[in-house]
Amino acid sequence: MQLTISDVFKRFGSIEALRGVNFDAEPGEFFALLGPSGAGKTTLLRIIAGIEQADRGRVLLDGRDVADIPVRARDTAMVFQTFALYPHLSTFENLAYPLREARIGSNEVKKRVGEIAEMLRLSHALSRKPGTLSGGEQQRCAIGRALIRRPRLLLLDEPLTNLDAKLRHDTRAEFKRLHRELRDTTIIYATPDQLEALSMGRRIGVLREGRIVQIGAPQRLYTEPLDEFVASLVGDPPINLIAATLADVGGNRTLQLPFVDIDAAPWEATLSQYPSGARFMVGVRPQAIAPAADAGEAAPGPEFPARVFLTEPLGDVTILNIVAGADQRLKMVLPQERAYGIAKDASFDCTLRNDEICLFAQETGMAIRRNWASPTT
Ligand SMILES: Nc1ncnc2c1ncn2[C@@H]1O[C@H](COP(=O)(O)OP(=O)(O)OP(=O)(O)O)[C@@H](O)[C@H]1O
Ligand SMILES: [Mg+2]
Numbered sequence: 001m002q003l004t005i006s007d008v009f010k011r012f013g014s015i016e017a018l019r020g021v022n023f024d025a026e027p028g029e030f031f032a033l034l035g036p037s038g039a040g041k042t043t044l045l046r047i048i049a050g051i052e053q054a055d056r057g058r059v060l061l062d063g064r065d066v067a068d069i070p071v072r073a074r075d076t077a078m079v080f081q082t083f084a085l086y087p088h089l090s091t092f093e094n095l096a097y098p099l100r101e102a103r104i105g106s107n108e109v110k111k112r113v114g115e116i117a118e119m120l121r122l123s124h125a126l127s128r129k130p131g132t133l134s135g136g137e138q139q140r141c142a143i144g145r146a147l148i149r150r151p152r153l154l155l156l157d158e159p160l161t162n163l164d165a166k167l168r169h170d171t172r173a174e175f176k177r178l179h180r181e182l183r184d185t186t187i188i189y190a191t192p193d194q195l196e197a198l199s200m201g202r203r204i205g206v207l208r209e210g211r212i213v214q215i216g217a218p219q220r221l222y223t224e225p226l227d228e229f230v231a232s233l234v235g236d237p238p239i240n241l242i243a244a245t246l247a248d249v250g251g252n253r254t255l256q257l258p259f260v261d262i263d264a265a266p267w268e269a270t271l272s273q274y275p276s277g278a279r280f281m282v283g284v285r286p287q288a289i290a291p292a293a294d295a296g297e298a299a300p301g302p303e304f305p306a307r308v309f310l311t312e313p314l315g316d317v318t319i320l321n322i323v324a325g326a327d328q329r330l331k332m333v334l335p336q337e338r339a340y341g342i343a344k345d346a347s348f349d350c351t352l353r354n355d356e357i358c359l360f361a362q363e364t365g366m367a368i369r370r371n372w373a374s375p376t377t
Contacts, residue, residue: 032201259325
């Protein structure tokens with residue numbers, strides 16, 4: 001189903017929950033809605049589902065205004081953030097509930113419940129009540145109940161929030177499989193977790209205080225965030241943000257960071273409007289900092305001295321918390337085998353990978369485009 005959100009506003013008393021939201025999702029698309037707590041995700045999903053009315057703006061399903069479509073004919077299902085199963089009913093009856101409501105015959109109910117239970121790996125638990133299911137099984141039961149009427153639009157509100165880390169990991173993979181199997185069901189998946197959004201969404205809309213600040217493919221958000229907010233939200237550990245000043249050094253425009261100077265030429269198309277002395281924030285991903293000794297021939301960047309003050313080994317990688325130059329704290333990430341032997345107080349030279357640096361205007365937080373930046377986002 002094609003979904004169009006056009007200029008949607010919603011206010012609760014003095015709180016402006018949605019302040020002009022616009023986006024489209026294509027039939028069969030997996031669209032992630034990423035935003036911190038309070039950004040307006042649930043409000044937006046409830047409006048799409050037709051449970052809540054927008055103050056202004058329109059929601060179109062296949063080009064028809066949702067307000068004009070009777071609830072039963074909307075072909076939309078929502079899995080709520082706090083999913084509620086009927087505690088006195090078995091898994092089978094929980095799954096069957098929407099079909100019974102629609103007065104579907106019992107043979108058909110049996111068949112459809114069997115299919116959905118198989119797909120969601122619940123066949124073993126059909127006779128049990130929700131209280132005896134694991135968290136993941138309960139979650140899948142709630143999802144099954146939403147899917148059983150074969151909605152063409154599926155709204156998922158933080159469906160993994162109540163699961164432990166391992167189960168989240170497995171269920172993420174399961175959602176991707178589910179999406180492939182459902183083919184033309186459009187999925188809108190709301191989450192505050194960037195990893196979930198990046199790993200599952202074909203596109204991601206970043207919601208901040210009731211507005212979409214950027215829509216794009218995962219890689220695009222990561223490499224070309226439109227502002228500091230998106231840059232900080234996407235990526236783990238979070239991007240390093242470092243204050244910098246534009247300067248003229250021997251006729252070359254240079255960004256002066258507290259611990260190193262970098263060539264401003266890659267942004268000059270935009271920076272030419274800024275005078276020397278203008279202030280910026282430089283964004284450097286922890287993955288874009290490496291020991292100078294490792295940089296090799298690939299895009300050697302400027303070097304600076306660093307000292308380790310904390311190591312966080314995570315198994316496959318280690319996060320190094322370093323002091324660059326005199327007192328700039330940064331995080332960098334190294335593969336575990338490379339970090340082996342690097343301890344607190346170790347000192348070595350580092351480099352920044354030039355082509356992975358992001359630049360933001362200090363006052364507005366908006367990205368300064370690179371000379372080669374893609375034309376639109
Ligand atoms: N019924 C309501 N009455 C008053 N304020 C509300 C109501 N529903 C939502 N809000 C407010 O609107 C804003 C957006 O809330 P919403 O639940 O949509 O956020 P969210 O992105 O889903 O957050 P979370 O990740 O915590 O679930 C919040 O400031 C919230 O307090
Ligand atoms: Mg919510």
